[in-house]
Amino acid sequence: FDLVLFRSLHNGPALAEVLDATIRAVSAQQATPPALVSDKIALLVQLFRERRCLLILDNLESIMQPGVLTGTYRAGYAGYGELLLGLSERAHGSCLLLTSREKPAELGPLEGRNAPVRTLHLHGLADSACQTILMAKDIAATATEVQALAHAYGGNPLALTLVAEPIRELFGGDVSAFLAAGDPFFNGVDQLLDQQIRRLSAIERDVLNWLAIGREPMEIAALRARSTLIAEPRAWLQTLVALRARHLIERGENGATFTLQPVVMEYITAQLIEAMLKEIVVGIPDMLRRYAVLLAQAPEYVRQSQERVIAQPLLNQLGVSLKSRQLVEAQLAQVLAAVRMLPRVEQGYGGGNVLNLLVQFGSNLRGYDFSHLNIWQANLADVELPEVDFRGADLTGSRFTEAFKTIVPVAFSPNGDYLATGSIDGEILLWRVADKQQIGLFQGHTGPVNTVAFSRDNRILASGSSDGLIMLWSVGTGARLATLSGHGSRIWSVAFGPDSRLLASGSDDQTIKLWSITSGTCLATLAEHSAAVASVAFSPDGATLASASHDPKPTIKCWDVATRTCVATLSGHTADIWSVAFSPDGEILASGSADLTIKLWSVATGAQRATLRGHTARIRAVAWSPNGATLASGSMDQTVKIWNIAALHLHAGRAAIDADAASGVCRATLAENTGPVNGIAWSTDGDTL
Template sequence: MNRFLYSERDYAFGQLILTLRTQIGLTQTGLAKRLGVSRKAVAGWEGGNSYPKAEHLQELITLAVRASAFPAGREAEEIRELWHAAHQKVLLNENWLASLLGHTRPSLAMLHPEPQETLRPDVLPSTQSTPMQLLDWGEALDVPIFYGREPELATLVRWVVEERCRVVSVLGMGGIGKSALAITVMHQVASHFDVVIWRSLRDSPTCAKLVQSCLQILEPQSQPEVSDPLEERLRRLMEQLRARRVLLVLDNVEVLLEEGTSHGYLRTDAQEYARLLRHLGETKHQSCLLLTSREKLADLGLLEGNRSSVRALRLRGLDGLAGTQILTEKEVVGSRQDQARLVEVYQGNPLALKIVAQTIVEIFGGEIVPFLRQGEVVFGGVRALLDEQYARISALEQTVLCWLAILRETASLEELFRVLVTPLSPAQLLEAIDGLHRRSLIERGQRTGSFTLQSVVLEYMTDRLVTTASQEIQRGQLSLLCEHGLSQAQAKEYVRQTQERLLLTPLLDVLKRMYRERVEVEEHLRELLSTLRPWDEQAQGYGPANLVALLWLLRGDLRGLDLSHLVLRGAYLQGAQMQDAKLSGALMRESIFTETFDAISAVGISHSGLYWAAGSRRGEVQVWREAGQILHRIWQAHTDIVTTLALSPNERTLASGSWDGSVKLWDIESHALLWSGRHTHHVNSVVFSPDGCLLVTGSNDATAQLWDLQSGKQLQTLPHPGPVVGLAWSPDGRCLASGDVEGTIRLWQRQQSEPMTCAQTLEGHSNWVRGLAFAPDGHRLASGSWDGTIKLWEWVSGRCVQTLEGHTERVHCVAWSPDGATLASGGFDHTIRLWDVQQGRSRVALQGHSDLVEGLVFTPDSRSLLSGSDDGTLRLWHVERGEVLRILQGYTASLFDIDWSPDGIKLASAGPDTSVTLWDVTGGSLLRVLHGHRWVVTGVGWSPDGSLLASSGWDNAIYLWDSTTGICVHVLRDLDSADTVFFGLAWSPDGRFLACGSFLQNALVWDVASRSLRWVKRSHATWIRRVAWSPDGTRIVGGGDDGHVYVWDASNGTLLQQLAGHSGAVMSVTFSPDGSRLASGSGSHDRGEGFVWDVQSGERVFALAEHPGVVSALIWTPSGERLISGGSDGMLRWWDAHSGQCVQVQEAHQGTIQALKVSPDGRLLASCGDDGVIALWNLHSGEQVRTLRRDRPYERLNITGIRGLSEAQKASLRALGAFEETPHDE
């Protein structure tokens, strides 16, 4: 077996040398001359195939130092790392190094940035002597072994460098060597450009995606929104191409062209590329587009000319000498005439020669003459040659080719083993890999021990997969589709999307052409599912999952589909509507479903990466094992938003904090509660000390608390002047940093066993400091603020050394990678920025979330980043590529408020999905969905005359909707504070005014007719969640998260009463029908507080007796004889309004009841809650009358006897509507 195939190749070292050479500003030939070596030697170093000798490495380092190619201030460290990476047999001579750096020190000193410098993304310190070159090779192969092409190479280099052509096309048939030549040109001319970007179009990305990818490199400080029109993105791209010298290399452009013609016309769905080409070819700029294509693009043809800045070079076959080099390397023997004849027969095509050479070696002992004697060889192109080769190779080798085409990128042996249906020995797979490599059908990837397909072979295999699969489906005999999964649920997200676009969608298109009607395709696919059901599990393989994927693409849902007793391997079911379907007795393997969480409010990863954790707005905590692959536990941890969580250093416990004021420590494995503590206000942050002995919590009660981890005992209170919203502990445990709402950072330290004291304060931010993170080396502290900036501090001296700007809105969270190389930040602009702290620039902006990014945490290897957002998704990002690797998608079900229309015919509901929903009460149907809010909608209410519907949200907006047309007629905002977050609202009895509670702004009242703010009270730093008017309209009551009930004069906002007594946030307030009393609800997880107050005296009349959980909603009956409460336990309770005794209990909701409203006729009670249900009850008897609800994704999905899922996964499916039959049901 050819062992060279498995030799180690140090790709990372190659990239180091390549980057260093381009920073020096030399070509491969130029560097080779300076070092006294061959260009091939330099190419070998850059390809990771060999290491330089010590003397050559020393000379290279000397050149780099003189050219200021190493980062300022880190020269010695970088040189030592380079020496170590080069695997030298001799140690680095430190005396030589000191002498080298000493001689150049004066010039290097000029490279240090000034302190306190504000660094915008992609802008380096102004004192930098040379601009930092940006190299983004993408997935380009390293410098290939090159045969001939010296004239073509010289021509291209001249066009690109000397004549500064704007667009250069390299044309030629498949396998002729276009990509290899383009990569070689790219490497040789890189030093002449400020930025080099290489992209392959073989997966057919849209023009918008390509341009956005380039802008992420060129201007990460100002990322385009997903909604930005292409013309705007092109304008910004061209600005960059004019401002800097950029080399953009696009490989495999032929995938954009119409098939079956040779005119070079773009496909209909690729017409946007014409605009890009026109911009690049017709407008002035100093950059260059180098592209490869099998055909000349018609859009460029008219612009080409010998004196034009648009050129094209068509590659012919290799000459005899270069062709014989390939044959000699492949150990093919024969006379010069025979070799020349063979090269001529195959038209000098390098790929064809490599493939046929292996056939000659295997069958004819490497001799050309016997091969030629078999008859005249007619070269019908690479595709015909690949047909011959595919027919000749073994079934296992065919399987490997199929899988590499499906996986779409380099794959290791382990990854191939994982996807195979039929078990194999490692030796068998190695033998197949070796055979394919010898035939030049596969190539080694960048990663050691990985393999991929050459572009021509990938295209061929993709077409073959689609053709074969369609034929199998038509015949009703599945083989390839059972052995291969065309879409892999566990694949990286960008790969899975490509699989769907280039394999499943074309396959479905073929099927649609085969059958006259769409329904015929569906019926046939259903029949095939029934055919597979009796097969054994291994025989079914990927067959059912492939058919299900096609059905979902065809229908847009999987409702009512019978998948019982089937094997679903690698099925992607996340986001699928599967109401009334069957999975009873099915075996699930490596499949993905929609998760139960709604908005993600906190994220965490254990130190080893084994556990992932997330907290939700509903108060749930979810834990996954195996790096997010297996759902481990879900539990109701809190009665309000889980704002923060952290996993202990020993990975045994998890701490969570919530707006319910509690901090809790849990056993990760069993989710058993170990202990619970309380603040008097929201808990915003929890962090473990590095030694795992202490827990620190920060709260809106203006304190940070230190807790003993073992006992839960409170050890110390660290007072602050205002709410504490951010915490971080230095890696050595010496310093605790806290951030507050005023923008101040405090550094706390202690000596031995002494209490912690504030050692210093850091001033510089002007708004909340929510994100805090120490660098792994402990020297720097990063702070992210609602003022939109990130600051880096040398915390020992208290000096701000950098201010990073780039986010367009508030920065909410920051995280430092464990290797210290990358800082991540996220916030209200829905983006995540990755900062190269060494260079002080934003390296890339990650786009994909559609709402606030609440939490960020790196994986232990620093290669991936986990983010959680209010959009209900967890996303895992590839740090280097900026691509989404995985998405865990939740389902938003909660309802926060409801209200009856004055005529009692309709109900309006508000929830976290940014919409307002109108329901027909009589028929139980959904009437209309109103869209406009940009964030959570928390309040809704009809005007007394029914003409307007008001909705309030966390986006500083109260929408007024025309109740007849559903059109928004006006938006009310707090113009004095863009950060205002609205919650509950209430109309005055006469309909003239509208009151609303808010976060940190107390209550606001508008005059609806004039659309003007009547009054606002900002004096109390608390959240007013709910407000209510007295029946006579003279008073407004609001419940505060500080545990107080506030009563204001409705005309001017004068505070009339401040009622104290609640121990937690006041969740609900309501006046009695006669206005003499008011009720307020609060409590903790295990004890509710429902108080009734005398309005005149402000005295508490009584408390609701033994109310379990939080009293989250209250309403009086029209007679005032009963008070009805809804709790965090999902129960409704009727209370005697005079004695406070409970007279009736009714199980109502799963999770917290958020709102209660009585119908205008006084006969019905409506309730809504975290389960997304609106329940209608007979107000007096408590009997449930009707349920209004949008179908959950798995409503009525039968999962009886389902296999392959954990109990937590089954519970998740049940929570989303699935059910399991009991023996009695059967």
């Protein structure tokens, strides 16, 4: 063959994914995979005519439906049948090799001794092959001993590889003595694996458990990040080397990734389920704290695999042990109570596991209290959470309902009761903070919503859109109160004055407009910028309005609200300025720019007081904590940074400060987002960002 390609179907990859990767490999990255699966298959057949290739699809049974007649595909995987037929019925010089515990139904009519499709039923290895494995492990066995050993383990090469170590280490290479030990110590692969696992260190067992949970090859960094163990980086490398030497793990297909042999993965998974079952029954979590039942942030096919092979079997066995749904839920509640008694640093995955199991069990979550707990990796997409308390909870890695495509702006109401979010599909959603439930949907814009703001009296929500319109909404009723038109193009920013009677807006049309909320009329147009006005903000006393622009020479302008005149122009950024925000005391103005910096300015003098560096892409939003001690910044680099502004002592008359993320001023970098951070907002109590 000119090219040999191996693809594992163990975790059920989508057919389109497999076809695209194969097309690119066979064409040496020259061909672009078409959109339709049928066209992808046709192109692959053509490429197989041009190059003689061997494509191996391993573990085909992973995409077959269990519990039904043999040869039936799982939902969403019937396209693999089209691939098999396409490569079976069309002329080409290549070969598709399948390994599977189940034969696809469509291949039966096509196979035969001289037909294009042929089947080889694999049995255990021949005695001679088994002897080769033993010799490679420095074990000299007679033909009779090899035959007996091969029979005991069904000629399974993995089992033979695993038993070689105890034969050599415990029995001095004496196969007969090993076999004479008999049941239960060495009877079968389960017992053999159990003996192997018992000899492992805590960190070795930890790696095996996480690889079994992960269901796909994992990098060292991912193993370390998910583990609750504290160990030196060198220890993880040593552990992986040791586990490879024990033949308990193997390399993944891509780079420095590792996974388990299928038989080992099944065994470890069963052990995890058994341990977690016992802990739930007695109400004392240990493994439940150290390991996740499922990973909410994993790819969907992996998450579904975790639900199918870990969560559901665990719940099924709980039902058998406890006899009733009420007792299952009661024991899970007892586990949650036990987790709550632990310090936060020891809670681990306990709270998240209980929540995931309740969700998988179909429990009514109304009124559940998860406050001040670690709720790690909870998969709450499309889950109703009425009156569920997450106050003070650490929701690291958790997924909530995805209501829209991309969220751009966010804003908390001044009283802390509501959160508003705008999306690129033109909708604004209103959420009740207490129970995190959506309570309103405002529709009317025909373009992306770029900005939202609450009036200081909490009664009105303003939204600005790329459709050039500003809309005012009643927070209480959801009714549209007014539509403000006058800007010539996209609205980037809106802000209420402290008296809730004045609204400022910034637009692509290079102007700022001041609007009367009472009459809905434009009171003034401020037109000294020469490019888009991306952000506007009122000072806490309402006397000053700051505006940030994309002027050729990027500037911030400060306006006297009473006279509608520009009283200061702040220069220092070298690229578009996207956001400005006054500190709660009104003395400092923060700005975020595409030049990757945040600048802090003295409002009284216009002097630059500090420059904060650390983001690697344009800074889209800045927001002060309610007490003014902390500044948050959101960036297109997909992170949020938390800056300790109090540590800068900006009011002490010091010279301008230049601080990077390593200086200690940056308290934290939040990197859970998987896309650009377009907006950030602090809750009124400062506990939630």
